[in-house]
Amino acid sequence: MSKKEATKENSMENLIALCKRRGFVYQGSEIYGGLAGVYDFGPRGVELLNNIKASWWKANVYDKENYYGLDSGMFKHPRVWEASGHTKGFVDPMAECRKCNTRIRVDKELAKIGVAADEKMSEKDLNDLFDAHRNEMVCPSCGKKDFTAVRAFNLLVKTNLGDFTSAGSEPVYLPGEACQGIYLNFKNIVDTLQPSIPFGVAQMGKAFRNEISPRNFLFRTREFEQADTQFFVRPNENKEAYEAIKKDRWQWYLSLGIDEEKLRFKQHEHLVFYAKDAWDIEYDFPTFGFDEIEGIHDRTDYDLTQHMKFSGIDLRYTDPKTVEKYIPWILETSMGLGRVFLAVMADAYHEDELGGKTRVVLRLSPKLAPVKIAVFPLLKNKPQLVEKASEIYTTLKKEFGAVVFDDNGNIGKRYRRQDEIGTPFCVTVDFETIEKHAGVTVRDRDTGGQERVSEKELVDKLRVSMV
Numbered sequence: 001m002s003k004k005e006a007t008k009e010n011s012m013e014n015l016i017a018l019c020k021r022r023g024f025v026y027q028g029s030e031i032y033g034g035l036a037g038v039y040d041f042g043p044r045g046v047e048l049l050n051n052i053k054a055s056w057w058k059a060n061v062y063d064k065e066n067y068y069g070l071d072s073g074m075f076k077h078p079r080v081w082e083a084s085g086h087t088k089g090f091v092d093p094m095a096e097c098r099k100c101n102t103r104i105r106v107d108k109e110l111a112k113i114g115v116a117a118d119e120k121m122s123e124k125d126l127n128d129l130f131d132a133h134r135n136e137m138v139c140p141s142c143g144k145k146d147f148t149a150v151r152a153f154n155l156l157v158k159t160n161l162g163d164f165t166s167a168g169s170e171p172v173y174l175p176g177e178a179c180q181g182i183y184l185n186f187k188n189i190v191d192t193l194q195p196s197i198p199f200g201v202a203q204m205g206k207a208f209r210n211e212i213s214p215r216n217f218l219f220r221t222r223e224f225e226q227a228d229t230q231f232f233v234r235p236n237e238n239k240e241a242y243e244a245i246k247k248d249r250w251q252w253y254l255s256l257g258i259d260e261e262k263l264r265f266k267q268h269e270h271l272v273f274y275a276k277d278a279w280d281i282e283y284d285f286p287t288f289g290f291d292e293i294e295g296i297h298d299r300t301d302y303d304l305t306q307h308m309k310f311s312g313i314d315l316r317y318t319d320p321k322t323v324e325k326y327i328p329w330i331l332e333t334s335m336g337l338g339r340v341f342l343a344v345m346a347d348a349y350h351e352d353e354l355g356g357k358t359r360v361v362l363r364l365s366p367k368l369a370p371v372k373i374a375v376f377p378l379l380k381n382k383p384q385l386v387e388k389a390s391e392i393y394t395t396l397k398k399e400f401g402a403v404v405f406d407d408n409g410n411i412g413k414r415y416r417r418q419d420e421i422g423t424p425f426c427v428t429v430d431f432e433t434i435e436k437h438a439g440v441t442v443r444d445r446d447t448g449g450q451e452r453v454s455e456k457e458l459v460d461k462l463r464v465s466m467v
């Protein structure tokens, strides 16, 4: 195969360049100079993203006996965000550089020098902590050490809905997290589907946060999508289920083909007052290292209790056998799809040497690859090759959907283009296909090896290899 062993020269810079070059991710509103913290998924990116979503939905709805899917509206009654604590407590500590106005997230900057800021700290205590380390706090943009005082900055994004000119109307919020829709529909699901506890609800949805400093490409953005599950259990029956969920989520990342060495669990040191336990799954990103891709939280009865209090509606569950009423405890998993997309890309990115030339190759699992098969006529100016290749392309497209036809440039260049987007198989029609009825060649992305396959067997062979 290759002279040089595959390496992972996947600095964030290389990865971002590849995402742009090959149509995976574009800067949001790019022709207007861009909008910080917003990205658009291009034609290749949306396919990869949808494949990640499909795998998550399968694992969390279809492969489970007691999980239900949901898709709730993004706008919610303003009281929802009061009940959840977001209008008051969804804040990050911020300071601003006096020289260039760059804003920093104080807790994250302190963490870089090994100082932990407790989430529950008052603004005054945070200022004292920040003041004690001011001479180590360097502005990431201009390098100066001159910051304003720390203040709490609310991350909710406000907007208006309907007749917002009338007096007394109040703003609504874009969702700061996707999971609230599940709590709001808990009673609906219980009343209409009569599930027995324990059961879970899974939903994906957009979230918006006024992040102080969006950074690290898709890692910290102002608009992103979350995939959440909430598992409802009897009070105090949380421990075993929590451990099972942690294991299950770990396995899902492995099922995407992610290198286990690049994953780790990290337990939260500081828990919010109602939580029993909280762990993050982290991925070792190029350039900035290990950071959170998913949170797994043991939240007790906090969420439903709050909504019961604020809405005045009884959200207790009635045990069908004992008629005992109780507020279920919740075990939550919350994953950022953009962060997982980035982890999958970083993990798949390799540089190796094939046929004496260095190439970039995305070793994506076939089930995630945005294009499954590329079909080529060996030469574009030979009508019989083009005709046969078009025929094969049509057959394969019907079977596999994400199939492309390419007759542009020499065959080596076409292979390189497909390697860079992670296409697992390239099918080439050559003179032997036509003259000797010798079938087509199927080239494997990772080894570069080619095999002749008869036209009759082609679909079945590819289907088997696609798993």
Ligand code: ATP
Pocket (backbone or CB within 6 Å): 177, 209, 211, 218, 219, 220, 221, 222, 223, 224, 226, 292, 293, 294, 295, 334, 335, 336, 337, 338, 339
């Ligand atoms: P962080 O500490 O990094 O700000 P968080 O603990 O606030 O994250 P959660 O509120 O638990 O994150 O959200 C669940 C998941 O949503 C995270 O694990 C992450 O994958 C994703 N997420 C959160 N904030 C962002 C963001 N600004 N951009 C992209 N994904 C995000």
